[in-house]
Amino acid sequence: MQNVIDLHAGARDALLAARSARTARGTEVSDALYRAAAWIAGGIGVAIPVAILAYLAWHGLSAVTIEFLFSVPRGSSLDGTGGIWPAIKGSLALVGLGLVPALLLGIGGGIYLAEFNRSQALEHAARFCIESLAAVPGLVYSLFGYALLVVAFKFKISLIAGAVTLGFVMLPLILIGTHEALRAVDPALREAAHALGVSQTYMFARVALPVAWPAILTSIVLAAVHALGAAAPLLFTSATVFTREPLGLFKPVMALPTHLYFVTSEIGATVYAFGSALVLAALILGVSVFALLLKRRHPL
Amino acid sequence: MHAATHSDALLRNGSLAALASAVALLALVVGYIVWESRIPPADGTSLAGFLLFDRWDPTGQPPLLGIGHAWMATLLVVGLAVALATPLAILIGIFLAEIAPPAARAVAEPTLQLLAGVPAVVYGFVGYATLVPFMERWLPTGETLLCAAVILALMVLPFIAATAAESFSLVARELRYGGLALGVSRWYAFSRITLRKAAPGVLAGVILGMGRGLGETLAVLMLSGNSPLFPDSLVSRGQPLTALIATDLGESAIHSDRYYALFSAGLMLMVTVIAINALVIRLKQRLVGAERH
Numbered sequence: 001m002q003n004v005i006d007l008h009a010g011a012r013d014a015l016l017a018a019r020s021a022r023t024a025r026g027t028e029v030s031d032a033l034y035r036a037a038a039w040i041a042g043g044i045g046v047a048i049p050v051a052i053l054a055y056l057a058w059h060g061l062s063a064v065t066i067e068f069l070f071s072v073p074r075g076s077s078l079d080g081t082g083g084i085w086p087a088i089k090g091s092l093a094l095v096g097l098g099l100v101p102a103l104l105l106g107i108g109g110g111i112y113l114a115e116f117n118r119s120q121a122l123e124h125a126a127r128f129c130i131e132s133l134a135a136v137p138g139l140v141y142s143l144f145g146y147a148l149l150v151v152a153f154k155f156k157i158s159l160i161a162g163a164v165t166l167g168f169v170m171l172p173l174i175l176i177g178t179h180e181a182l183r184a185v186d187p188a189l190r191e192a193a194h195a196l197g198v199s200q201t202y203m204f205a206r207v208a209l210p211v212a213w214p215a216i217l218t219s220i221v222l223a224a225v226h227a228l229g230a231a232a233p234l235l236f237t238s239a240t241v242f243t244r245e246p247l248g249l250f251k252p253v254m255a256l257p258t259h260l261y262f263v264t265s266e267i268g269a270t271v272y273a274f275g276s277a278l279v280l281a282a283l284i285l286g287v288s289v290f291a292l293l294l295k296r297r298h299p300l
Numbered sequence: 301m302h303a304a305t306h307s308d309a310l311l312r313n314g315s316l317a318a319l320a321s322a323v324a325l326l327a328l329v330v331g332y333i334v335w336e337s338r339i340p341p342a343d344g345t346s347l348a349g350f351l352l353f354d355r356w357d358p359t360g361q362p363p364l365l366g367i368g369h370a371w372m373a374t375l376l377v378v379g380l381a382v383a384l385a386t387p388l389a390i391l392i393g394i395f396l397a398e399i400a401p402p403a404a405r406a407v408a409e410p411t412l413q414l415l416a417g418v419p420a421v422v423y424g425f426v427g428y429a430t431l432v433p434f435m436e437r438w439l440p441t442g443e444t445l446l447c448a449a450v451i452l453a454l455m456v457l458p459f460i461a462a463t464a465a466e467s468f469s470l471v472a473r474e475l476r477y478g479g480l481a482l483g484v485s486r487w488y489a490f491s492r493i494t495l496r497k498a499a500p501g502v503l504a505g506v507i508l509g510m511g512r513g514l515g516e517t518l519a520v521l522m523l524s525g526n527s528p529l530f531p532d533s534l535v536s537r538g539q540p541l542t543a544l545i546a547t548d549l550g551e552s553a554i555h556s557d558r559y560y561a562l563f564s565a566g567l568m569l570m571v572t573v574i575a576i577n578a579l580v581i582r583l584k585q586r587l588v589g590a591e592r593h
Contacts, residue, residue, distance in 0.1 A: 030485035038399040041391030042408050045461060048454060049415045052426055059429075105325075108318025116312050126323055128581065133326045135577040136570055137515025139542050143549070143566045144329050147336045151554055168325065175322055201307040222417070229419025232517040232542075236549055257421045261518060269429035277425045281418065288417045292410045 063275030110178025162238025177219020373538030393464030467501020
């Protein structure tokens with residue numbers, strides 16, 4: 001009887017040992033696969049934006065000359081000759097003008113939430129509204145801008161209507177960025193300032209702002225860059241296929257993203273279109289990299 | 301002292317006014333879109349016809365204003381895009397949260413942020429120049445819902461990946477290391493511990509991706525074929541909701557039935573996206589809340 005049990009135990013031990021050796025090898029293989037899959041996925045994630053830029057550069061770099069950047073499209077409509085200067089100018093004007101209200105309300109609102117507000121309920125409610133505003137698609141802003149600014153206010157399709165609509169797109173991003181940046185300031189700094197009895201304004205200007213400004217600036221630049229690439233908000237508010245006229249507040253304008261859309265739908269993926277896409281993508285990626293580096297160099 | 305309190309009051313009231321205006325503007329956007337909408341859009345049309353059954357034929361006799369085809373196309377494109385993007389996004393999330401050494405993460409994270417920053421119209425253009433001719437080799441037309449979905453998958457990828465990575469790294473280390481110490485494989489530990497704990501966060505990312513996809517305009521406008529018919533398959537042309545609005549508003553007379561129909565479509569889009577946003581916030585709160593206990 002004892003022998004039988006020993007035999008059993010021996011067989012069981014052998015079996016267990018064999019199985020654990022097998023699972024150990026299985027685990028090693030599985031772990032290697034797991035790591036490999038994660039590295040490949042990470043590599044793909046990094047490769048996509050690089051590939052997009054490289055692809056555009058490959059086909060479009062030959063089109064991008066000084067003349068392409070700084071002259072107007074030739075011909076009576078878009079036929080793929082001449083330059084894109086009116087679109088560049090229009091985009092800068094739209095974003096620049098739109099930034100005025102977006103900065104005022106965005107930075108101001110962020111300051112109130114971070115520096116003065118003591119009510120959790122208000123913070124949650126305000127953040128919910130602002131985040132909803134940030135989630136609303138650009139096309140819906142375009143509808144809104146069309147109905148209110150273009151039709152009801154009789155602005156017509158114009159630079160001012162497009163700029164205000166882009167302001168709506170940028171405002172929630174800037175407000176959230178400002179709030180987050182100020183909130184991330186080390187509370188010990190604030191407590192120390194508070195203990196010295198300085199005023200709220202002094203604390204904001206001399207303690208919080210010097211620490212938080214790079215993060216605030218980064219969020220402003222990223223919001224501006226986002227607006228620069230957004231075609232949907234401009235579709236019904238300011239966009240025109242072609243204009244030779246100088247910029248005017250109440251005149252329709254060309255812009256880089258809408259220009260790329262119109263060019264593609266009228267003449268297809270020509271070298272001229274690739275050049276326009278390259279300028280837009282390089283501008284946006286370049287400025288975004290600058291903004292991210294700024295934030296990294298000055299961590300909170 | 302007097303000067304200090306004066307400037308305090310100025311900063312406080314000024315910034316409060318800014319916050320109040322920002323919140324009021326949201327109310328204005330929502331309110332004005334509601335004001336300009338009519339559901340159903342015209343006398344003699346029904347809600348069911350508008351949403352589901354009618355064709356979109358605003359110039360026919362009688363004019364038909366149904367947006368069912370657009371909802372169908374939107375659901376197909378967004379569903380497929382999210383389905384394509386999610387597995388890769390989860391793997392990228394694993395990479396960022398568990399596998400990548402700090403130096404690799406320092407490159408990968410901002411690069412994904414850049415990917416999220418590429419404008420929609422550039423994605424649309426790249427898809428138009430690469431995917432459309434590629435698909436034309438096999439299909440009668442390259443501009444299909446499938447084509448739009450593939451490009452849209454790239455666009456929502458960084459959002460899902462970032463949210464997944466964030467929720468994976470919120471899972472307590474002790475749990476993960478405890479599992480690994482038992483000698484199970486990393487995949488086993490991930491799928492049985494990390495993924496289960498982080499599931500609400502991953503779901504939040506997927507839903508966030510859907511919200512982004514729903515409102516995406518330029519890429520689907522350029523790639524989906526933009527034809528107002530009920531799509532019968534993924535490789536047929538279609539016209540997602542945003543493409544319908546973008547195409548037709550310019551041709552609609554102000555305050556015509558067609559205009560109201562398009563604004564109603566926009567209203568539904570906005571309400572859906574805001575609801576999705578609220579859901580994402582709740583899911584994330586639950587994830588963080590669960591970690592505290």
